[in-house]
């Protein structure tokens with residue numbers, strides 16, 4: 001599982017997780033990251049929730065029925081899965097393993113339950129980022145401006161937000177998404193710094209030996 005870093009030193013791929021209460025900005029920040037970070041691939045989850053207007057099957061989610069989801073669980077096809085808002089959500093295992101194997105980093109938009117499961121399986125390779133809204137009023141406003149859910153669904157999401165927030169301390173980094181460009185810059189800095197971590201840079205020994213050989217000539 002190695003990737004060529006921008007500086008030519010090989011490193012292991014990492015799993016970059018964004019979690020937040022619904023409406024805090026994970027999807028927005030994920031899209032910005034994918035546009036600007038070529039070595040990053042989105043993990044597309046499977047879900048039993050209905051498709052929203054504008055969503056595309058296979059791009060935003062794999063929309064499946066409960067029977068199909070349960071068979072994926074039974075066949076061991078999911079790396080992690082959880083129930084969120086009465087629907088099932090899970091990460092297909094094969095695409096993640098394939099991406100990491102060719103040295104790509106993988107971005108996950110999953111909840112705290114899935115993050116815990118990923119971390120239990122591969123703690124050294126998982127980077128956990130929690131996105132906070134600046135206030136409850138902003139969160140509610142964003143859920144309304146997204147205009148993709150009914151009043152009832154929005155109420156449900158607001159009711160769950162406090163519980164989801166309670167998991168903030170299980171994350172490595174916390175970003176407050178007030179101004180989206182500032183929040184993006186912070187998330188991007190985290191990714192850049194994590195890519196430079198010594199433990200992930202499997203090619204460093206060889207690189208430094210090469211430098212030493214040049215110096216000792």
Ligand SMILES: Nc1nc2c(ncn2[C@@H]2O[C@H](COP(=O)(O)OP(=O)(O)O)[C@@H](O)[C@H]2O)c(=O)[nH]1
Nearest residue numbers: 022023045081082084089090091109110111114
């Ligand atoms: N555990 C887990 N959670 C997921 C997965 N995919 C999405 N989620 C989470 O499910 C929640 C609901 O997602 P969604 O219905 O798209 O609404 P959103 O909150 O507006 O993004 C979010 O907290 C997602 O992070 C997954 O594969 N596994």
Ligand SMILES: Nc1ncnc2c1ncn2[C@@H]1O[C@H](COP(=O)(O)OP(=O)(O)O)[C@@H](O)[C@H]1O
Nearest residue numbers: 022023024025026027028142146177178179180
């Ligand atoms: N910093 C921000 N300021 C104002 N609106 C934002 C900001 N970040 C995201 N939004 C908007 O809030 C809504 C919810 O964001 P989204 O990324 O879908 O959240 P999540 O994926 O966490 O549910 C979207 O309409 C998005 O354009």
